[in-house]
Amino acid sequence: MTGVRVAGVGLTPFGEHAGRTGRDLFAEAALAALDDAGVAGDEVEHLNYGNFMGALAERQGHQAPIMTEAAGLRCAGTRYEEACASAGVAVREAVRAVRSGENDVMLAGGMERMTNLSTAEVTESLAVAADELFEVRAGVTFPGAYALMARAYFDEYGGDREDLAHVAAKNHANAVNNEYAQYQREITVEQALDSPPVASPLHLFDACPITDGASALVLVSEEYAEEHDLDASVAITGTGQGGDRAALQDRTDMARTPAAADAAAEAYGDAGVGSDQVDVAEVHDCFTIAEVMALEALDLFDPGEGVGAARRGDTTRDGDLPVNLSGGLKAKGHPVGATGGSQIAEMTRLLRGDHPNSDAVPDATVGLTHNAGGTVASAVVHVLEVAE
Amino acid sequence: MSDAEPDPPANTGYDEWADALADGGYFVECANGHGSLPPRRVCPECGSTDLSEESLPETGEVATFSEVHVAPSGFGEEPPYVTAVVGFGSVRLTGIVRDLSAEEIEIGTPVRPDVERNDATGNRLVVFRPA
Numbered sequence: 001m002t003g004v005r006v007a008g009v010g011l012t013p014f015g016e017h018a019g020r021t022g023r024d025l026f027a028e029a030a031l032a033a034l035d036d037a038g039v040a041g042d043e044v045e046h047l048n049y050g051n052f053m054g055a056l057a058e059r060q061g062h063q064a065p066i067m068t069e070a071a072g073l074r075c076a077g078t079r080y081e082e083a084c085a086s087a088g089v090a091v092r093e094a095v096r097a098v099r100s101g102e103n104d105v106m107l108a109g110g111m112e113r114m115t116n117l118s119t120a121e122v123t124e125s126l127a128v129a130a131d132e133l134f135e136v137r138a139g140v141t142f143p144g145a146y147a148l149m150a151r152a153y154f155d156e157y158g159g160d161r162e163d164l165a166h167v168a169a170k171n172h173a174n175a176v177n178n179e180y181a182q183y184q185r186e187i188t189v190e191q192a193l194d195s196p197p198v199a200s201p202l203h204l205f206d207a208c209p210i211t212d213g214a215s216a217l218v219l220v221s222e223e224y225a226e227e228h229d230l231d232a233s234v235a236i237t238g239t240g241q242g243g244d245r246a247a248l249q250d251r252t253d254m255a256r257t258p259a260a261a262d263a264a265a266e267a268y269g270d271a272g273v274g275s276d277q278v279d280v281a282e283v284h285d286c287f288t289i290a291e292v293m294a295l296e297a298l299d300l301f302d303p304g305e306g307v308g309a310a311r312r313g314d315t316t317r318d319g320d321l322p323v324n325l326s327g328g329l330k331a332k333g334h335p336v337g338a339t340g341g342s343q344i345a346e347m348t349r350l351l352r353g354d355h356p357n358s359d360a361v362p363d364a365t366v367g368l369t370h371n372a373g374g375t376v377a378s379a380v381v382h383v384l385e386v387a388e
Numbered sequence: 389m390s391d392a393e394p395d396p397p398a399n400t401g402y403d404e405w406a407d408a409l410a411d412g413g414y415f416v417e418c419a420n421g422h423g424s425l426p427p428r429r430v431c432p433e434c435g436s437t438d439l440s441e442e443s444l445p446e447t448g449e450v451a452t453f454s455e456v457h458v459a460p461s462g463f464g465e466e467p468p469y470v471t472a473v474v475g476f477g478s479v480r481l482t483g484i485v486r487d488l489s490a491e492e493i494e495i496g497t498p499v500r501p502d503v504e505r506n507d508a509t510g511n512r513l514v515v516f517r518p519a
Contacts, residue, residue: 120461127460133402134425137511138482139456139463139471147454148473155452155495200455200490245432249473249480250424254452 003222004098005232005387008037009345014213014333015182016115022051022058022214023070026111029214029338030071033107033345037218038230044218045103047077048094050086050110051337056125057113071216073107081337083129084286086110087215088340088371088380092239094219095382104224109216112335122210126336129374131247143207143287145248145375147199150289152254154201159307161201164288165192166311168205168330171285174317175327177356180342182209182333206288211333215341217348234348238271238383240264246377257376260297264370264381268299271383275299279364280350281321282343284372285328294370295323298381317360325350325357340371340380347384401427406512409503413444415479423478447519448476450497455490464508474499474516483514 010032055061064077080090087110094108126142175181192205225232242262285291295306309315315323326332326346347367349355367384405426416424418431419438453472470485499516506513
C-alpha cells in the first residue's frame with residue numbers, strides 16, 4: 001500500500017461572496033491548491049468533490065462535471081454528499097484511491113454557496129440532513145438538534161452554558177490572524193452568554209455562521225511526490241469513517257457520538273498512533289457542544305471532561321492540546337460541503353509551519369481532523385503526520 | 389399542468405402510524421424485543437424480519453427538549469416552540485410539546501402522544517400533551 005501525501009492546499013476566504021458562483025469559488029480553491037503543489041491541472045486523474053445543498057442554493061445538481069470544467073481539469077469527477085461531512089468523505093475516498101494504486105494524483109475538496117439564501121431558507125435547507133419523517137416534520141432544525149444533544153449532555157455529565165461560551169471565545173481568538181476566517185475578531189465569554197437564544201440551551205454565539213467558501217487538496221502517492229520532487233512533507237496516514245442511526249431519537253445515548261468514536265478508532269488503528277500522541281486537532285464545532293462531544297469521541301478527553309476543556313485552558317492555543325487553531329467552524333466559518341477539506345488544508349498548514357498559528361504548535365508531528373455530518377450520523381476522521 | 393403546489397408525498401406506513409397516535413399509537417417490535425418505528429421491513433438493531441405492531445405505553449417521559457427560536461421557512465409553527473424527544477419504553481418519538489411552556493418542562497416530564505395536521509405543510513405533526 002502506497003503512502004498518501006498532501007502536495008498542495010487551496011482555500012477561498014470563508015465568508016460572504018455575494019454575487020459569485022459556486023463554480024468560481026471552487027475554481028479559486030482548486031487553482032490555489034495546484035499552484036501550492038506545483039502540479040499542473042492535466043496531471044489530476046480524478047476530482048472528488050463535496051457539496052451538500054447546491055441543488056437548493058444554486059439549483060445546480062450534477063456538480064462534478066461543472067467543477068472539473070471550472071478548475072480546468074482534464075479528468076472525470078464524482079460528487080460526494082454526506083451533509084456537512086461531504087468533503088471529508090471526498091478526501092477519504094481520494095486517499096483510498098491513491099493507496100489502492102489506482103490513482104497517483106487526486107484533487108479533493110468541496111464547495112458550498114449559502115449566503116444567497118435567507119436565514120430561514122438556510123435553516124430549511126440544512127434541516128434536510130435530518131430525518132425528514134421523524135425529525136424535520138416535528139420542527140427539528142440543525143441548531144435544534146444540537147440543542148437536544150446539549151441538554152442530554154448537561155443532564156448526563158454536567159456542564160453549563162458558560163463552559164460552551166469558553167469554546168466560542170477560544171475559537172474566535174484563534175481566528176483573529178487566520179486570513180481565511182469569516183470572523184477575524186475576538187468575542188468575550190460574556191458576549192457569548194448574552195447573545196440571543198436560537199434553540200435552548202444554545203444561543204447565537206454557540207453556532208457557526210452561514211458561509212460561502214471552497215477548499216481543495218492535491219493528494220499524491222509517495223512515489224509521485226518523489227519522482228516529481230514535490231515539497232509534500234505532510235502525509236495522511238490514517239482514515240476512518242463511522243455511521244449511526246439518522247434520527248437522534250434512535251440513538252442509544254444522545255449525549256455521545258459513537259459514529260465519531262468508530263471513525264477515530266479506525267483512523268488511529270490505520271495510522272498506528274494512539275490518541276495520546278495527537279499534538280493538535282481540528283474538530284467539527286458547528287455548535288460549541290459539538291466540539292465537546294468530538295473531544296470525547298476522539299478519546300482526547302474522558303466522558304464528561306470535554307465540556308470544561310476550553311474553560312480550563314487545555315484546548316486553547318497555549319494549552320496541552322490546541323483545538324481548532326484555524327478558528328474552527330465557529331469562527332472560520334462553515335461552508336458545509338467544503339469544511340472537511342478545509343480542516344485538512346488548515347492542519348497541513350499547521351504541520352508544515354506556514355499557518356499563522358503554527359507558532360502555537362512548533363513541535364507538532366501528529367494532527368487529527370474530525371468532520372461530522374448531520375448530528376454525527378456520519379463522521380470522518382483523518383490522521384496527518386509530518387513525514388519528512 | 390396546474391400551478392397549484394403539489395400534494396406532499398404519501399408515506400405509506402408512516403402516515404398510518406402517525407394517524408394512530410390519536411388513539412395511543414403503536415410501534416414495531418422484533419422477535420428479540422427491539423423497538424423501532426414504521427415503515428420497517430427489518431429490525432435496524434438485529435436484522436430480524438419477524439416484526440409485529442405493539443401498542444405504545446400510554447405515557448412517555450421527556451428525554452431531552454429545546455425551545456426553538458428560529459424555525460425553518462414554510463414550517464408554519466410560530467416560534468418559539470418546544471421540540472422534545474420522548475421515551476416510550478423501547479422507542480423514542482420526536483414532536484412538539486403542547487400546553488406546557490419550556491419553563492414547565494424538564495427531563496422526565498410525563499407526556500402522552502397525539503397527532504395534528506400542520507396546515508402550512510399538509511404533513512402530519514407529532515405532538516405531546518401533558519399526561
